[in-house]
Amino acid sequence: MGAAALEPKPMRQKINRWPARLDVAQSLSGLLLVLFIWGHMFFESSILLGKDAMLWVTRMFEGAHLLGRPYPVLVSVAAALVLALVALHALLALRKFPANYRQYHRLNRHVSAMRHLDTTAWYIQVITGFALFFLASAHLLVVLLQPENIGPYASSDRVWSGRFWLLYGPLLLIVHLHAGIGIYRLCLKWGPFPAQRLGLWRGRIKLAAYCIVAFYLCLGTASLVTYMRIGAQHAPYAGERYAPEAVE
Amino acid sequence: MDNIPVRQHRTLTINILRHNPADGDSQPRLQAFEVDETDAMTLFIALNVIREEQDPTLTFDFVCRAGICGSCGMIINGRPGLACRTLTRDLPDEFTLLPLPGFELIADLSVNTGKWMRGMAERLETWVHASDLAGVDLDQMEQPMDPHLAEQIYELERCIECGCCIAACGTAQMRDDFVGAVGLNQVTRFRLDPRDQRDDSDFYQLVGDDSGVFGCMTLLGCEDMCPKDLPLATQIAFLRRRMVAV
Numbered sequence: 001m002g003a004a005a006l007e008p009k010p011m012r013q014k015i016n017r018w019p020a021r022l023d024v025a026q027s028l029s030g031l032l033l034v035l036f037i038w039g040h041m042f043f044e045s046s047i048l049l050g051k052d053a054m055l056w057v058t059r060m061f062e063g064a065h066l067l068g069r070p071y072p073v074l075v076s077v078a079a080a081l082v083l084a085l086v087a088l089h090a091l092l093a094l095r096k097f098p099a100n101y102r103q104y105h106r107l108n109r110h111v112s113a114m115r116h117l118d119t120t121a122w123y124i125q126v127i128t129g130f131a132l133f134f135l136a137s138a139h140l141l142v143v144l145l146q147p148e149n150i151g152p153y154a155s156s157d158r159v160w161s162g163r164f165w166l167l168y169g170p171l172l173l174i175v176h177l178h179a180g181i182g183i184y185r186l187c188l189k190w191g192p193f194p195a196q197r198l199g200l201w202r203g204r205i206k207l208a209a210y211c212i213v214a215f216y217l218c219l220g221t222a223s224l225v226t227y228m229r230i231g232a233q234h235a236p237y238a239g240e241r242y243a244p245e246a247v248e
Numbered sequence: 249m250d251n252i253p254v255r256q257h258r259t260l261t262i263n264i265l266r267h268n269p270a271d272g273d274s275q276p277r278l279q280a281f282e283v284d285e286t287d288a289m290t291l292f293i294a295l296n297v298i299r300e301e302q303d304p305t306l307t308f309d310f311v312c313r314a315g316i317c318g319s320c321g322m323i324i325n326g327r328p329g330l331a332c333r334t335l336t337r338d339l340p341d342e343f344t345l346l347p348l349p350g351f352e353l354i355a356d357l358s359v360n361t362g363k364w365m366r367g368m369a370e371r372l373e374t375w376v377h378a379s380d381l382a383g384v385d386l387d388q389m390e391q392p393m394d395p396h397l398a399e400q401i402y403e404l405e406r407c408i409e410c411g412c413c414i415a416a417c418g419t420a421q422m423r424d425d426f427v428g429a430v431g432l433n434q435v436t437r438f439r440l441d442p443r444d445q446r447d448d449s450d451f452y453q454l455v456g457d458d459s460g461v462f463g464c465m466t467l468l469g470c471e472d473m474c475p476k477d478l479p480l481a482t483q484i485a486f487l488r489r490r491m492v493a494v
Contacts, residue, residue, distance in 0.1 A: 098422055106422055189485060
């Protein structure tokens with residue numbers, strides 16, 4: 001029956017490596033974005049250590065410690081790179097989104113019938129990923145276009161007087177759900193776990209993902225509340241910049 | 249010790265999807281059946297009780313009643329499983345049985361998994377490919393195989409093609425052309441086989457796209473619902489790494 005397939009092929013078909021490259025690129029861009037957001041949270045929450053600590057981190061990213069004076073354009077460059085990475089990841093991840101009503105209908109039915117955590121978690125990633133197209137882009141655009149408006153008072157004023165907490169609150173929850181689930185899936189997608197130990201490793205990674213997401217949600221909430229508190233106190237002087245020596 | 253404890257048997261209410269696509273007048277509907285539960289009752293037994301005592305037209309598949317033939321896969325309260333390996337005591341008083349989605353419906357709980365599996369097998373060419381097969385002397389002893397390798401192949405060969413992994417896979421449910429865990433598992437099985445002369449670039453031609461290994465989104469429904477506990481997640485991750493390295 002399989003005789004036809006056994007005859008020598010006249011010419012070997014050229015392999016199209018693009019599906020493999022796209023899959024790797026999607027995973028890799030996701031990994032980079034997760035590492036970025038996890039690092040970002042530590043810098044952003046420097047406000048918990050005080051206004052001076054936050055100002056020091058701000059100046060560091062503006063190159064002040066290396067170049068002698070701050071260059072906010074460096075922050076714009078970084079934001080542009082991250083935005084490009086987000087766009088690439090979104091483009092690649094779109095391939096996996098349900099594409100029409102029929103697929104959404106089937107997926108909905110499947111997710112609700114199965115009551116299977118990993119399947120539901122993927123659906124959450126689709127929804128959070130879609131939300132991030134807008135929320136992450138909005139945040140990145142502000143950083144890209146107004147890099148000089150970052151600092152203990154400038155950021156707090158934006159959060160409170162500029163009402164950006166309405167963006168940052170949902171963004172915090174959504175980005176960490178997406179990142180936590182993403183990193184868990186990434187480990188299982190590529191990880192060379194032996195079959196006998198897969199369940200064990202899967203449990204460990206899941207636990208680690210829960211802990212990491214919980215930690216960053218606490219850290220992010222604490223720093224957002226701090227920015228809101230400072231912003232509310234500073235509201236009458238909104239627009240004024242923080243000057244370390246003025247505090248002395 | 250006057251009273252000997254007697255186990256209370258439940259009366260199960262089983263809602264079963266009834267539909268016969270061959271009958272133009274048939275409308276899909278859920279029909280409720282009541283069955284007295286017995287000790288160690290499997291769904292396979294419960295379905296036979298219904299067919300013998302209540303409705304001889306109820307259609308469902310079974311052959312081996314021992315989890316070997318893979319005929320009795322169905323959706324049991326939302327999740328795929330084998331009727332013969334599902335004990336009613338693990339289910340609530342009322343539950344629902346549906347045919348496996350993604351396969352051609354024959355009638356009621358009976359689906360044509362064979363047609364799907366044959367299509368998949370032909371597409372992925374899941375047979376030994378060797379240039380000298382026609383010249384093989386069948387009277388001669390086969391080449392001995394390393395026992396460890398033989399065990400590895402056997403482990404993957406345990407797949408009974410019941411279709412549960414397809415019904416459990418979000419990707420397969422959304423995209424009809426996805427070969428699913430059953431297909432990817434068979435590719436890893438023939439990749440291991442020393443009699444198969446294909447190399448990784450040959451296998452890439454078969455599964456190196458979004459209907460193959462790169463379509464898998466690691467939702468792990470297959471891994472969690474496989475009635476034979478096949479190492480599907482490990483095999484798919486392995487195949488993905490190999491195909492990327494081609």
